Amino acid sequence: MTGRLAPRSALRPLEVVVRRLRAFNALSEAEQELLRNLADRRERFASGEELAAEGGPPGRPRFILSGWACRQRVLPDGRRQIFGFLLPGDGFALNRPLAPELTTIVALTALETADAEPALEAALGGRASGLARALLAAERAEQGLLLDHMVRLGRQTAYERVAHFLLELQHRLEVAGLGDSQRFPLPLTQEILADALGLSIVHVNRTLQQLRREGLIELRSGVAILLDREQLGKIADYRLAPPPSAAPSPRRVGLDSSPA
Amino acid sequence: MTGRLAPRSALRPLEVVVRRLRAFNALSEAEQELLRNLADRRERFASGEELAAEGGPPGRPRFILSGWACRQRVLPDGRRQIFGFLLPGDGFALNRPLAPELTTIVALTALETADAEPALEAALGGRASGLARALLAAERAEQGLLLDHMVRLGRQTAYERVAHFLLELQHRLEVAGLGDSQRFPLPLTQEILADALGLSIVHVNRTLQQLRREGLIELRSGVAILLDREQLGKIADYRLAPPPSAAPSPRRVGLDSSPA
DNA sequence: CGCTTCTTTGACGAGCCTCAAACTGAGTGG
């Protein structure tokens, strides 16, 4: 049964969360225990179910223990834009929004979540500063992902977009302890990829085939393999953390008209 | 002399900020006065100057009093993606980030700013709950703009993108008290529009011409006029975000405040 | 198995990009 990718230990459902948050900031034993105890308040969702509705009331804060979800918006004519994916270990609705949700959240697979309320309580109450920092860093990272996604949509070709996106998923999943430096689960249809990357299904398919043909990736039955991360990184200009600084931009910027 | 658009009252440099924040949440007289007193600590930037560098240290929190700026990222080959624009009345670096900046911020025109530190101090210290709510709502609105922009880039045609973007600017500027229901200042070159909308300069030009030809907009010397907002709205599926009216009781500020 | 969902392939067209050059307008300096 380990022929597949690393099985989530059903015995330690919150290990993914712990692992991911520890990657952002060190957690004390007590904080880790606090997280593990969230196992009491679990909840399941079916694929396709909405975890939150855009414009609707703020959802409960949760961590995802298994399964994938996405944030999205749908235009009246049916066009859909997916803003990003929620993977095991990720949380959502963690910032206690007082206002309506900004995006719809939909389960893309069967999903298991845990109530994050106690963890938030502790973090905000000052009783778990390491956890608080980890959550802040995670939220910040999520914002970074949104910006990366925007660059893909606005300024990268289909080929670059797909490469960049796969590298991003690989990294996120490895941090969470799912998948390794090459292989990771990818339970997304090409339609979903298309709606995330701003492409048509057909073109996603052709782009994937090109990457396969060139020996850069493999894709079968829900598992992706990056055969040449180096090369993929070059193609997509993929960088983990924004480079320290000092990249002189070759392009002139700004104009000299008077202020508005 | 008022042949141009509404002149910023140089006598009340912070009025734009007050006006914009009041649109998000009511402000007490004391809170408004607090904002107006920020006029002491002003600073000027030249067009093209960087107000913050991606990956660099967190910038000081500021409000923009006049002029436009943008958040952007530049790829190694020179391609640029503009994430959004900062208009008079807007603030930036307000969330006291402990981590490096996520985007570069560049002045697109000559710019005047005010130090927002005292206002943040008061808001976070619980001495100005109305202001705190306004700032939160403003931050949330900014996130909404980012998502709107993403939909434009991923799932709208050039024609729709331009229409949607112009409507968004019109709305933001009217709220801030600049421009009216039709006219507003637009100190952007077509190159900047292109880099924001994920298009080429040439195509932006052609798209603008089409909108002009159809009698929907007018553009001359830094001023935009929306001749038919209704029609533009249909084209772009433009919808205003629901007003932040129903802001519930005073509550913790969430994860935005720094950990103990 | 028979159905549905997903993937793959081909043919064709459209949207948008690139290259190139002409045009406009606002400085700038002789």
Added chain:
DNA sequence: CCACTCAGTTTGAGGCTCGTCAAAGAAGCG
């Protein structure tokens, strides 16, 4: 006051990327 320059806008021609339409394979699933 008139070149002259330079940034920005506009226009044309041609081509590549990507979308649409259509239909034929795979692949999961009851």
